[in-house]
Amino acid sequence: MGIRIVVDVMGADRPPAELVRGAQAAAKRLPLNLVFVGRQTEIHPHLDPELPVEVVHAPDVIGMDEPPLRAARRKDSSLVKGMRLLADGRAEAFLSPGNTGAVVATAIFTLGRLPGVSRPGLCAAIPTLPGRELYLIDAGATVDCKPYNLLQFAEMGEIYAREVLGEEAPRVGLLNVGEEEIKGDKLTREAHKLLQGRPNFAGNVEPHRLITVRPADVVVCSGFAGNLTIKALEGGAEVVWEALKRGIGNARGGKLAALLLRRELRALSQRLRYERYNGAPLLGVRGLVFVAHGRSSAAAMEAAVERAFWAARAGLLERLSAGLARAG
């Protein structure tokens, strides 16, 4: 039996058909069984008859503006029904491209937290210029943090990088507006004091250096700062990319230039587009929950399902629980 992954295909920016298509592309390549949760009529027409796919009907959809705590109580929603399947042990992982706040609240409510964890953190992968991914935690699960939340994100991020990804001695940095110890808002300055004692602390890391030099393996911050940073990194990249495409379109020899550079442009687009880095595990809850981009395309869903598959294969949840118990 392959890994079972529950995919919530409602409440995202794109229609269910596109999300179903993306998830199925991953299932064609990997030994995994998909369980789609959502409105039957919007899912069935798009199913691939050759894949072992299950559909669980959920008539209710949670919108992007639904308050998290209210969303967690909507039992007929795809989000709550899907999370329930995970809680009942009927799947190894749950993935949703919907309202992040609602996913987090529902996960805490339905699954509970791992022992000792105060607040969960989304651990997002970010592409870097040197090549290797960097992990940012929290990417948006806990917008208002206390300093000890950041310390816990550091512990969980470190376990994830070492135990699941196999980084030998992962270095953990603190997202900040300057490299100097005195820089930052109150939260960040106090978190710095808590992190300073850790042997693998890489100090403060500025947002641009995250991706230009990759000065750490894991970087911690509040969910508010992390989400802003990721969206700004993507926006900066998107603008140059768009402006470049327009420039090539307008240039007299643009077609020839595009032809000459086709391999490099394709590689660049492949390497830096957010789709490849989609799907962030929510670390700290009792279950393997992944949050995908709200504007996930089919390709982005494919990448997110693939990431969830490998995390389940690598025993992320068991390793995190064991690691936290040891650190305890």
Add this chain to the structure above:
Amino acid sequence: MGIRIVVDVMGADRPPAELVRGAQAAAKRLPLNLVFVGRQTEIHPHLDPELPVEVVHAPDVIGMDEPPLRAARRKDSSLVKGMRLLADGRAEAFLSPGNTGAVVATAIFTLGRLPGVSRPGLCAAIPTLPGRELYLIDAGATVDCKPYNLLQFAEMGEIYAREVLGEEAPRVGLLNVGEEEIKGDKLTREAHKLLQGRPNFAGNVEPHRLITVRPADVVVCSGFAGNLTIKALEGGAEVVWEALKRGIGNARGGKLAALLLRRELRALSQRLRYERYNGAPLLGVRGLVFVAHGRSSAAAMEAAVERAFWAARAGLLERLSAGLARAG
């Protein structure tokens, strides 16, 4: 008599020679008189004898890790001496590429705040894909904000955009992790309530949309969030740009492609590089203070001096005081 601009050339990442060179390039084009403050011996050899330049010797340099309040008391530093010249009415504007926190503390200490202003905000210009600049306030002056600080940034940013830049009815947005009203950390959610009543409120603005669609003329946020966002936007752009250059360098027909696209690549680089957008006015203090990037190159200093010149010509300080008094 031209506009007099005091330029602090110490305490930045690049050597004084480079900053002197950049400032002088602006002075060659515009009717302005420069007053350099810093170590004489590091400035004199680089002066252009044809320009009306003055040098005020300051033996002491404030580093990037100096605590702001301590910096503001170092009377022999280029920062405090330069700010003093502005306070004494011996110049129209002061520009520093040094430690932002130190510049802000020294400005408050030496010049005082405009009546009714609780905290000053740095108003940074940001390039956008549609073309026109967007103004982000606060870009890093007040890292820890209360909701009413953001309301005041909105008032000052609006006056700046309307009275100095001539935008007819500037729209003001709130930087946030989502467009929905319920999104954000506590500070942002409370600031949303304060801003909601204003007729020109453009709602929440996500970081990537700042520059891809430019949904507002002015966007407000805490200095911590604003500084992270600007640095991340720059980082995202830099990575694509760097990767593209490497790709062109590695491609078999890369040289020809670069030749075919040379005009477009140059235009793109010109339009999006941070150097062109350097120099942010510190709104809310009793004097025209500009903060430049700590890593300012000569070209970046030139742009910052030019921006300070035009702000002084447009009567930024008088218009801001008058506008605040009317809004009072």
